[in-house]
Amino acid sequence: MESSSTEPPKAIEYLHKQVYENSSSKCEAMVIREYKKIGSGAFGTVVEAVLQPATNENDNVGDTSEDVNTDQLNIDEEKWLGPFAIKRVPAQTDYKSRELEILRIVNHPNIISLKYFFERIRVKDNKMYQNLVMECLPSNLQKEIKYYRISKYTIPYPHMKAYTFQLTRAMLYLHGFGIAHRDIKPTNILVDPSKVCLKICDFGSAKKLEPNQASVSYICSRYYRAPELTVGSSVYTTMIDIWGLGCVIAEMFLGKPIFQGQTPELQLREISKLLGPPPNSFFFKANPNYRGNMYTTKLFTGTVEERFRQIFSNSPPDAIDLLMQILVYDPEQRASPRRVLCHPFFNELKQKDFKVYPRGSQEPITLDLLKFTPFEWELLGPYQDLV
Numbered sequence: 187m188e189s190s191s192t193e194p195p196k197a198i199e200y201l202h203k204q205v206y207e208n209s210s211s212k213c214e215a216m217v218i219r220e221y222k223k224i225g226s227g228a229f230g231t232v233v234e235a236v237l238q239p240a241t242n243e244n245d246n247v248g249d250t251s252e253d254v255n256t257d258q259l260n261i262d263e264e265k266w267l268g269p270f271a272i273k274r275v276p277a278q279t280d281y282k283s284r285e286l287e288i289l290r291i292v293n294h295p296n297i298i299s300l301k302y303f304f305e306r307i308r309v310k311d312n313k314m315y316q317n318l319v320m321e322c323l324p325s326n327l328q329k330e331i332k333y334y335r336i337s338k339y340t341i342p343y344p345h346m347k348a349y350t351f352q353l354t355r356a357m358l359y360l361h362g363f364g365i366a367h368r369d370i371k372p373t374n375i376l377v378d379p380s381k382v383c384l385k386i387c388d389f390g391s392a393k394k395l396e397p398n399q400a401s402v403s404y405i406c407s408r409y410y411r412a413p414e415l416t417v418g419s420s421v422y423t424t425m426i427d428i429w430g431l432g433c434v435i436a437e438m439f440l441g442k443p444i445f446q447g448q449t450p451e452l453q454l455r456e457i458s459k460l461l462g463p464p465p466n467s468f469f470f471k472a473n474p475n476y477r478g479n480m481y482t483t484k485l486f487t488g489t490v491e492e493r494f495r496q497i498f499s500n501s502p503p504d505a506i507d508l509l510m511q512i513l514v515y516d517p518e519q520r521a522s523p524r525r526v527l528c529h530p531f532f533n534e535l536k537q538k539d540f541k542v543y544p545r546g547s548q549e550p551i552t553l554d555l556l557k558f559t560p561f562e563w564e565l566l567g568p569y570q571d572l573v
């Protein structure tokens with residue numbers, strides 16, 4: 187692990203004696219310095235921090251709280267590890283988060299990696315919190331989309347392709363374990379624009395789905411919810427993430443979310459404005475007990491293909507073709523991650539001399555996008571020759 191080169195600004199600092207290293211499960215005492223809030227959501231707070239193993243001289247100091255003066259701690263400014271992102275979530279809630287469990291299993295270049303974890307009581311409210319110490323990325327896809335939208339551009343196509351490819355690779359891997367992320371959206375997709383590198387974060391809603399086992403349908407942020415979720419399906423598959431993938435690709439091209447339902451019920455109406463009325467078979471398969479609006483009236487003229495061309499009028503034909511294979515009502519007909527990875531949309535990336543210019547840089551870089559692991563090759567199966 188790299189040591190941070192510049193000294194981070196001083197803020198909250200504490201010693202915690204039971205910090206577990208994820209890869210070795212080794213428990214050690216660490217000094218933690220938190221200095222910037224980088225995110226907060228429905229479940230927790232994310233702060234940027236650096237850590238360093240506590241020296242023996244700290245042995246006599248008990249676990250310190252963030253409110254006490256930590257001058258008593260022995261700190262070596264040269265020895266900080268990080269920066270990391272620490273996600274802090276209440277340890278005991280009614281909602282079952284499998285985040286730690288799942289982050290401990292996964293290991294993929296396009297999935298955020300967990301470095302350490304620990305539980306700790308916060309002085310502020312005297313409650314136990316779970317702390318997940320992860321690698322830290324400087325931006326997310328929502329910020330990237332916004333950055334370009336402000337100057338009336340979209341993310342450059344080669345970058346879009348590279349990001350989409352990495353996101354799909356992460357899904358191929360996760361779905362290979364049967365794990366659905368269940369909250370795919372641009373803020374949960376971290377990027378490092380200087381490396382054109384992407385990693386999925388926020389596994390707070392993720393779950394290993396078992397065939398025919400019911401799961402809650404009220405999952406996933408509204409704009410990115412698959413149509414089967416909007417009608418209350420409880421035996422959905424990992425294909426709900428593929429719908430999210432389609433929404434994210436569409437958002438990169440449009441600069442704004444494609445389906446902006448004003449209420450959960452109206453979300454399906456927004457989808458029908460692109461895909462036409464959902465067929466009866468869709469309701470039957472997704473939820474035969476659905477009693478809500480079925481949006482049977484067609485809200486546009488012409489064919490669905492013409493509708494796609496109209497909405498994505500500035501996008502290249504291969505991108506439109508890819509979106510048409512992903513944004514379909516029937517989850518069984520939706521393109522699988524391996525089908526997506528083989529799509530001609532990515533042909534440019536597969537050229538030997540493919541290079542990208544990171545934002546603001548005159549120096550092109552090569553990306554190792556096709557370095558699949560044996561597990562990924564296995565998952566690609568007969569599609570291997572096409573990627």
Ligand SMILES: Nc1ncnc2c1ncn2[C@@H]1O[C@H](COP(=O)(O)OP(=O)(O)OP(=O)(O)O)[C@@H](O)[C@H]1O
Nearest residue numbers: 225227228229230232271320321322323373387388
């Ligand atoms: N490892 C990380 N590096 C950098 N930023 C991060 C990291 N993890 C999370 N973030 C930022 O913090 C935000 C909140 O994190 P996260 O989504 O995990 O929390 P949450 O409570 O589940 O949020 P939400 O309710 O929005 O889903 C993310 O949208 C992301 O932008």
